[in-house]
Amino acid sequence: xxALQSELVMSRGWLTAEQYALIYGLxxxxxxxxxxxxxxxxGWVLLRWVGALASVLxxxxxxxxxxxxxxxxxxxxxxxxxxxxxIGGTLAAATGMMATSAWQLLAPQLKTGRWLRAAVIFLAAxxxxxxxxxxxxxxxxxxxxxxxxxxxxxxx
Amino acid sequence: xxxxxxxxxxxxxTVTSFSxxxxxxxxxxxxxxxxxxxxDRQLNAAVVAGRTAPGANGLYIVSVGYFIGGVPGAAVGALxxxxxxxxxxxxxRYLGARAERPEVKSAIQCxxxxxxxxxxxxxxxxxxxxxxxxxxxAIAIGSxxxxxxxxxxxxxxxxxSALIGLAAGR
Numbered sequence: 358x359x360a361l362q363s364e365l366v367m368s369r370g371w372l373t374a375e376q377y378a379l380i381y382g383l384x385x386x387x388x389x390x391x392x393x394x395x396x397x398x399x400g401w402v403l404l405r406w407v408g409a410l411a412s413v414l415x416x417x418x419x420x421x422x423x424x425x426x427x428x429x430x431x432x433x434x435x436x437x438x439x440x441x442x443x444i445g446g447t448l449a450a451a452t453g454m455m456a457t458s459a460w461q462l463l464a465p466q467l468k469t470g471r472w473l474r475a476a477v478i479f480l481a482a483x484x485x486x487x488x489x490x491x492x493x494x495x496x497x498x499x500x501x502x503x504x505x506x507x508x509x510x511x512x513x
Numbered sequence: 514x515x516x517x518x519x520x521x522x523x524x525x526x527t528v529t530s531f532s533x534x535x536x537x538x539x540x541x542x543x544x545x546x547x548x549x550x551x552x553d554r555q556l557n558a559a560v561v562a563g564r565t566a567p568g569a570n571g572l573y574i575v576s577v578g579y580f581i582g583g584v585p586g587a588a589v590g591a592l593x594x595x596x597x598x599x600x601x602x603x604x605x606r607y608l609g610a611r612a613e614r615p616e617v618k619s620a621i622q623c624x625x626x627x628x629x630x631x632x633x634x635x636x637x638x639x640x641x642x643x644x645x646x647x648x649x650x651a652i653a654i655g656s657x658x659x660x661x662x663x664x665x666x667x668x669x670x671x672x673x674s675a676l677i678g679l680a681a682g683r
Contacts, residue, residue: 389597390527393569397601424562431561439679439682443676446675448642453656483630483633503623504616507623
């Protein structure tokens with residue numbers, strides 16, 4: 358999204374800085390993938406529904422085709438010993454990537470004034486899922502509810 | 514599996530997430546644990562494919578769709594990733610001024626933290642499948658610290674871990 362700011366706001370002047378800021382903020386609170394929401398809104402501001410559709414297709418279809426090719430490669434090489442050794446290495450790395458993803462979600466919330474709420478909700482979600490098998494949807498819903506009533510001091 | 518049902522299950526996961534891999538717990542719960550149409554190993558491979566390709570991290574769902582339903586499944590996965598993006602348009606039209614309200618920001622912050630817990634919870638069974646020796650454990654720990662400290666693109670982790678896996682497997 359930062360790269361698109363340079364292209365859409367600075368180079369081409371298609372969006373004002375205020376429009377970019379509003380779209381950026383809303384993309385972060387829209388369910389799903391932030392980049393796709395950002396693209397939909399930018400396209401909508403420029404060309405309404407046609408622009409939104411074209412933008413979302415443009416940022417989804419080419420990489421999705423690459424994902425399919427990579428997945429097809431995984432299936433095709435499934436019986437090759439050397440390929441599976443290499444894939445085994447990448448699957449191990451995937452667990453590290455997932456832990457990184459969790460850390461990137463958690464780290465911004467560990468600021469002064471927010472760390473206690475973050476720690477309580479993180480541990481509660483982990484325990485509810487791992488220990489008690491509560492469904493992810495229920496955990497996310499309860500967390501949103503907690504956030505409505507438990508404001509960290511820096512939010513006030 | 515019926516493609517409409519697959520779309521609805523993947524859509525449920527994308528609509529209830531707010532970025533990248535936060536849809537992973539819902540996907541795993543529905544497709545691995547409840548319906549048994551996907552294995553932990555395939556889900557792990559889907560994450561690798563999604564993170565290796567350029568574009569948004571959430572595109573691993575395309576790979577999930579491909580594992581379950583081939584190319585039509587991948588198309589359904591792409592559709593499920595794209596659909597929630599259009600929710601921003603009514604938000605842009607009617608709720609723009611309210612996005613900065615503290616209670617909305619606070620609720621989203623709490624959802625992100627809970628999602629972090631859920632991602633860790635989903636990683637545990639995937640790790641049981643993928644981490645089967647000291648080398649794979651070292652790759653996982655090394656990948657985590659490499660990405661957190663250097664913030665380099667994940668493609669370097671994928672390439673490096675593949676080379677290490679290849680060298681160890683010879």
